[in-house]
Amino acid sequence: MEKFYQIVALAGVIGYWLLVASVTIRVVFKRRAVSVSLAWLMIIYIIPFVGVLLYFLFGELNLGRKRAERAQSMFGPYGDWFTQLHECQAHQPNLLNLQLAQIHDLCTNRTAIPALCGNTLSLQDTPDKILRSIIEDIEQAQTNIRMEFYIWQSGGLIDSVNSALIQAAKRGVNIQILIDSAGSPKFFRSHWYNIMREAGIDIRQALEVNAFRVFFRRLDLRLHRKIITIDDEVAYTGSMNMVDPEFFKKDAGVGEWIDVMVRVTGPTVNVLAAIHAWDWEVETGERHFPTFPVCTIETNGALHPIQVVPSGPGMPENLIQQVLTLAIHQAKRSVRITTPYFVPSDNLMQVIKMTAQRGVTVELLLPKKNDSLLVNWASKSFFSELLEAGVHIYQFDAGLLHTKSVVIDQQYCLVGSVNLDMRSLWLNFELTLVVDDYEFTKELYWVQENYLNQSTPISKERWEKRNFAHRMLERLFYLFNPLL
Template sequence: MQEFYQALTLIGFMLYWILVAGVTIRVVIKRRSVSVSLAWLMIIYILPIFGVIFYFLFGELNLGKKRAERAKAMFDPYEAWFLKLLDCNAHLPEKTPTHITHIDELCTNRMGIPALCGNTLSLQDTPQKILSSIIQDIEQARDFIRMEFYIWNEGGQANGVASALIRASQRGVRCQVLLDSAGSRVFFSSSWCKMMQDAGIKIVQALKVNPARMFLRRLDLRQHRKIIVIDDAIAYTGSMNLVDPEFFKQNAGVGMWIDVMVRITGPTVNVLSAIHCWDWEVETGERSFPQAPECHIEQDNLLHPIQVVPSGPGMPENLIQQVLNISISRASHSVTITTPYFVPSEELLQTLRTTAQRGVKVELILPKNNDSIMVGWASKAFYAELLSAGVIIHEFAGGLLHTKSVVIDQKYCLIGTVNLDVRSLWLNFEVTLVVDDAEFTQQLYWLQNTYIEQSLTVNEQQWQQRSLLHRFLERVFYLFSPIL
């Protein structure tokens, strides 16, 4: 009997060794950054068995067979729709300021989406402004409303948005709401969800979580976009979920969530509408292209060129990171960034360091307290390297700073749903706007400065004196950066 157990143990050991060897080979042959591959190898070896399970669950970008096939089949027809925008007189590369010409060329060549002029923009920086504006626009809707969010949380003015949607549906407006299955999990079982569905509003769960298929699709792949489109005339996007911060995560110990949204009119609305249609088709198989944008822009309205940059499985890989790297690396005077979750890729980290070392003023505004303990500690693992390169780091103490924004030379900006972490840059469905408009950019820069006024600036000398325990926790959580 003892020999039997010894043989069984030996066989088990050999099988585990073969499994680890196979996963190691798979990690090595996958084309991605060396730092990500090394982090995964350490997780696999430091956490026996569990490390291998984590890799199967979170190690590769796996959309699932049906969605992946659908997304692949969709790309050509959607690219054809986007390419028609090249004939719109809102696309005027010869008159678009040179600040974003390089980004326009990249996105046009890779995704078929050009930068478009003739837009109006409104920066909304408080929950009351945002939610009241959304409700007012919904009340004026005539034909359809398209919405998608990562989180919908009932309470406060969020219920006012739901009520406005119900009234819109009852007067014949077609309403489509796409919500992430994990982010909006609580909402799907709420009475508000049922009332909205009973009123005829079509609510679809994006990337529905199914533990039975956990090894067939990556469970933490999430629909993170925030988009509202009303009658292809008005659109919203930005960092805010469909929540009222006074009723959202009040017990998390991080204070109020601080967000912004951008209200848009003009040709860019139709591009955001097309992205919603893309996401809707990925989930439902239903195709409905938006109407083409108005292509009779007056010569005196050639303002506010906006480049829409979407990302996610089925779309060109690494597009948003390319846009970020190009923007930051070409900065001449200043780069100011706000992000709640900062776990940059090696490539982005080096871009930030090199830009600061060129003498450009690079400022990061991060929340002092984070709702993700792991991300909070992992972020601090980059502080010493960035501080030594001359990057200025501010820790915002006025709540959970959730705004995702980048201002380049106070001339143009990026604003949207993208965090500076591996999840946003490589994994989730995201969208950001590159806005080349001096007035709008200045408003966003002033807002960033109000964040700095409520922040504590990290002192490099004091940071070097942090405890050994602090340093140890930074490095431990940094190891998990591929799955944060």
């Protein structure tokens, strides 16, 4: 019997060694950043069995066979739809400034989505202003409403949004709502979900979470976009989930979430509706192209060009990080960044440092308190390098700064759902707008200035005095970079 147990133990050791060896080979041969591969190898070797399991669950970008096949078959039809936009009057590539022109060229070559002119933009920076504006537009809806969010949680003014949607459905408006399954479990268990469905609203769970699907699709792949389009004439996008901050995560100890949304009219609305249609088809298999935009613009009016930049599985890889890199590289005087989660890739980290080192003022605004312990400590592991390079780091004291924005030279900006972490840049379905509009950018810069006035700067001298335990926690959580 003792010999039998010895044989079983030896077989187990050999089996585990073969498993680790095969996973190691798989990690090494995947084409991605060397630091990500090394981090995964550390996790696999340091945490026996669990490390291998974590890699199978989270280590590779796996959309699932059915969704991946749909996405592949959709490239042609959606590419044709976007390509038609190149022929309309709102597409004025020769009138774009050099900075946006380069971003436009990148995006059109990779996605066929062009920058379009003839838009109007309104920056909304308080929850009350955002939600009341959305409610008012829903009440005016005549034909269709498309919405998608990561988190949808009832309470406060969200109940009024729900009620407005129900009334719209009753008067015949076609409503399609796509909500991430992992981000909104409370909503799908709430009475509002059932009432809205009974009213005729088509609500679908995106990337549904259950135990069976763990083996066929990466579990932490999420729909993180925030999009509303109404009658293909009005749109909203930005960083705010469909939540009322006065009623959301009040026990998390991070304060109220701080966000912005952008209200858009003009041809860019139809592009945002097409992104929603893409996501809807990937999830359901149903195709609902938006109306083609009325592309005429006033020849003497301001251009207000906007480049829509989507990313996610099934779309061109790494596009948003490329756009961010290109925008920061082009800065001549200043770059100001706000993000709640900061765990950059090596490439983005080097771009930020080099931009500061060539004399550009680079300011990074992060929340002092974060709802993610892992990200909170992993972010701090980058501070020493950034401060040494001359980057100015500020910690926002008045809540969880959730706004995702970049202002370049106070001339143009990027705003959307994208965090500066590996999850947003490499994994999730995300969306950002590149806006070349001086007045809008100035307004966003003033909002950032208000954040700055409520923040505490981190000096290089003070940061170097942090204790040994603090430094060890930074490095420990940095190892989990690929999971963040």
